[in-house]
Amino acid sequence: MAGEKLALHGGSPVRSAPYPAWPRLGSGDLEAVAAVLEGSDWGGAGATVAQFEALFAQVHDAAYGIGAANGSLALELALLAAGIGPGDEVVVPAHSFIATAAAVSRIGAVPVFADIEAATYNIDPERVAEAVSEKTAAVIVVHFGGVPADMDRLGDLAARHGFLLIEDAAHAHGAEWHGKRAGSFGLAGMFSFQNSKAMTAGEGGMVITSDEDLAAKARSIANAGRRPGRGWFEHFELGTNLRLTAMQAAMLGKQLERLPIEIRLRERNNAALEQELAGIEGLYLQEAPAGVSAQTLYVRPGRIVADSFGIDRGAFVEAMQAEGIPIRPFYPHPLYRNPLFQDHAHRAASCPIAEQSSRDSFWLPMNLFMGSEDDAADIARAVWKIHKAVKPKFKKPRVNGPAPKAG
Template identity: 55%
Template sequence: MQIPRWPIATEREKELIDEVLASPHWGGFHEIVARFEAQFAAAHGCRFGISAANGTLTLELALLAAGIGPGDEVIVPAISFISTATAVSRVGAIPVFVDIEPYTFNMNPSRVQEAVSAKTRAVMPVHFGGPLVDMDRIADVAARRGLIVIEDAAHAHGSQWQGRPAGSFGLLSSFSFQNGKVMTAGEGGIVLTNDEALAAKMRSIANQGRRPDATHFHHFTLGTNFRITALQAAVLVAQLERLPAQIETRTANACKLLRLLEGVDGIRWQQVHPKINRNSWYLMLGRVEGGAGRDEFCRRLREAGVPCSPYYPHTLYQNPLYRSSPCRVTPCPNAEATIADAFWIPHNVLLGAGGLMEEVAEAVRRAILRG
């Protein structure tokens, strides 16, 4: 099977990297870093972008900018990559884990509402696999309970809810450019915001407490160095240019694959809210109905040449870390059920051409047959 490789680099990455290599600045002060930040922010309906070395640091940066720290609680989904929770813990606040919806795989806004306490300052929706959390309902809960919204949009580059881009709903939002993401420089991250003061605060924290109106060796706040290199930014400019066409290809292939698999029993695919008009398709998620066959299903698919992983082995709060690190856990029956039967197929499968979707559909059909 001809599964496209990931990551993909073309002459455009090389051309932009050469531009950087020919200059005397390979670090974060090359103008291509600011160029990338502005382009990525604009593509996601935001005024400001502050890049950083990875999408874990950008979550921490967003929380610091929002002034969240000891004594505060932040509501997060029970299923995500660990950084969603550890970023909260690392700024000294307490993650509050809430359940997901069984088939969108996203945080349930009703559970968010129920979990709010006097200490809750923020909610951190994760657009899991690409489709946005129901942002109308999150906005409603946040407005009524006075919560800050910080989107963890690490999976959702280019996704949209009723034409509005992921990353533009929160006071702050964070994206990752880690190797497997739909845009990558190997590592990298960015925080977006429309708030000028928060943008200035984050830029200063990420850049050793400097201010743009002062010289290089004047430091005003307790900052650090979160900067990406110009080489990373060069790669990301090229990756951003290619993102819309890749989303179109993935969408067409995902629709085709789901059509080919209509009527095949044993799998329920991720439900995408009708208000989501554009999906990054970072992951193609599903649940093997009946549960017991999930690992065997993944193994069979991999044997047939289709990459497939069995989701997370546990919820965030079931990690050994959260037996000792302070947190609050609300009942999460859906999250606990999905860890037993869910799987994902990575986005590069959906970049395939020719008859690949027919081949993948046939492999899925065979893999789901029991016995």
């Protein structure tokens, strides 16, 4: 087995069949959209959207849901409705999709970057405590890949320092911390329904909250400043139009029904992967803290320690892709390295884990966990094949003959 020829070097790949595509149609989706199209309630101000907003919020342990055109705008909406703006600082994780920090800048506040934890890839509460200043209005917690951050420690910090918690749950549909859904811990949480997400209408987003005032303000901003019960041409906030469409809501309603089944499928397949990977050296998948009672398994990040695995992350990703496992490298750099945020770089002086993660981390996309257990185990087969082929190069030379050729 050791030294089996890697696909990168002309060997046969571990698999040639593609993984299941995502997004994919589920039962009843077409009928649900057709039912909307057969009526005249296509827009976002009618009953279809209102019902989905209420149901999504309820499933995520919140009292109110406010649909939005996408997750980026949902995050801006949550910040605006929370009254955050110029003069405020908002602590964000050093690694996330750019929207997490851009939303803060776009509403006129200043993002301040805090390092992530090596094991969970979530914002590190100790680094949050260091980043907080008298200007800190809020902390945005990203539940990376659908693994909830430690909401006990972050909640304690928020209470002690008096800042608001806003949850970026773009990855975390259905995820839970001690049995309570991600997005329901802070003053507000937001979700994305963009094309790759665990629930998707191609685009779309949602703010959830149990704060009546925030909900009313967010709903008004998202609906041209209108107020419930008042006229269509009466406007009380400097609002805009962020509404979801009824077609999106109809699709998302069907997906919300399937979400628990799909999470269970990914959990089962992830367990098969972890079992097959047991004992591997130099490869670490994201860990969930003890309080996590459900994770979305949206993307599954992990890291390669080159000395013990045998090759570095770049070579690993290339070798895995050649073996038919479409993994991706992690974000190319921490957010504060983007010139857009350079003015604030001094507030992120030391984020060594984020820096390291850009060099050594990768992620497994969700669709790798949406086929059979055997499909997921193929990920481990490819990892072992690569490890066995490359590791001897890093071991003491063998006495009985040459080490197998490495990559």
